[in-house]
Amino acid sequence: MDELIIQGGKPLSGKVRISGSKNAALPILLGSMLVPGEVVISGLPELQDVGTTIELLTLFGCSCRREGDSVSIVAGSGLKPEAPYDLVRTMRASVLCLGPLLARLGRARVALPGGCAIGSRPIDMHLRSLEKLGASFDLDSGDILGHCERLRGAHVVFDFPTVGGTENMLLAAVLAEGETILENAAREPEVSDLAEFLNACGARISGQGTSLIRIKGVESLRNCRYTVMPDRIEAGTYMAAAGISGGDLQLENCPDWALDTVIAKFREMGLEVEAGESVTRVRSSPDLACIDIVTQPYPGFPTDMQAQFMALMCVASGSGMIQETIFENRFLHALELMRLGAQIKISGDTALIRGERRLIGAPVQASDLRASASLVLAGLAARGTTTVRRIYHLDRGYERMEDKLAQVGARIRRKK
Ligand code: EPZ
Secondary structure (H helix, E strand, O other): OOEEEEEOOOOOEEEEEOOEOHHHHHHHHHHHHHOOOEEEEEOOOOOHHHHHHHHHHHHOOOEEEEEOOEEEEEOOOOOOOEOOHHHHOOOHHHHHHHHHHHHHHOEEEEEOOOOEOOEOOOOHHHHHHHHHOOOEEEEEOOEEEEEOOOOEOOEEEOOOOOHHHHHHHHHHHOOOEOEEEEEOOOOOHHHHHHHHHHHHOOOEEEOOOOOEEEEEOOOOOOOEEEEOOEOHHHHHHHHHHHHHHOOEEEEEOOOHHHOHHHHHHHHHHOOEEEEOOOEEEEEOOOOOEOOOEEEOOOOOEOHHHHHHHHHHHHOOEOEEEEEOOOOOOOOHHHHHHHHOOOEEEEEOOEEEEEOOOOOEOOEEEOOOHHHHHHHHHHHHHOEOEEEEEOOHHHHOOOOOHHHHHHHOOOEEEEEO
């Protein structure tokens, strides 16, 4: 397993280009199965999960051709409703195949995604809302078998604004008969990006970005070309890198329009963030101060930035509280940060971070995608050498992180 070796203490400065959004790319790629013609998706990040999704599309019978950061996909008549377990189980987002396959074929078989490090992550809201459209599901040795006649529009109210659940419903409802209304829908920018992509293919979705989304079913979708939005969580992670290293970074292709709450929290800590025309500049300050954070569905503070802020607060003054309300077990990075000298107390869904720590480099272990990012960030500030192990977690969601950091002065290398 690869590991990253970091010599801390060097302020970062220079330009970092933000890649396309993983969490927008995955549902959009799977949504291409709804289109009988050719779909060309550009601005894709070079990530493990993107590669896995394209491989999955091929196994469903799509023909895929990659050219640089684009892929051309034709989901013609040879579409199959099944995907192999060993591929599906490696990526939770595979559950988003249900919507398109039910809509196109009336059948779908995907592995029931297991839990993961950050929580049980059930898909009950996905299944219950798809049943409202007329689908029915059975469980067969760990797989979900779904089938339906033609899906019919319905009025669905989510118990919780689930990102994946909202995306699965968008993917299923665009070809359903009649109108579907989603209440308490997720408002994340990646959900809106999926809706924009589907509308570019001829779907009739309105209200995306609000908690009330309307989808008028159409007979079929048509060829389109679409560019995925930039990754707001990758951008937020590099803002934290500027802060924790005492540096000054310019981020290109940065979706600051999707980072209002995150930028407000960075400014509250004392970072300077200037959103310009083509670059967003982030400068650290010698007296960063801890703050309090509660993770919320968008437009609240994103759970995917919680680990990064925890690392940053370890070196800021005072103390701060982080309450994680989205996932039930998303403080695994705290235990590893303590190995570097961080002072963190966890009780239930709340972490208390005492700042002003001199972090000392040590070997640490990644457990999930954003936890690994927070350990890399801490390594940038820690005195001496920090080795981050199991960085396959990192490779799932960050394109060439060690190269991008090295280009702005970090002393970091990957050891195979
Ligand atoms: C998406 O996960 C993202 N993943 C996550 O990013 C992100 O943290 C999350 O949204 C919240 O913003 C992708 O987009 C691929 P949810 P998702 O459905 O769709 C519970 C990253 O680091 N729930 O909004 O799984 C669930 O267990 C990843 O890039 C149910 O109980 O998020 C969780 O506690 C991590 N039943 C909460 O709701 C359901 O049917 C939020 O889940 C669905 C969800």
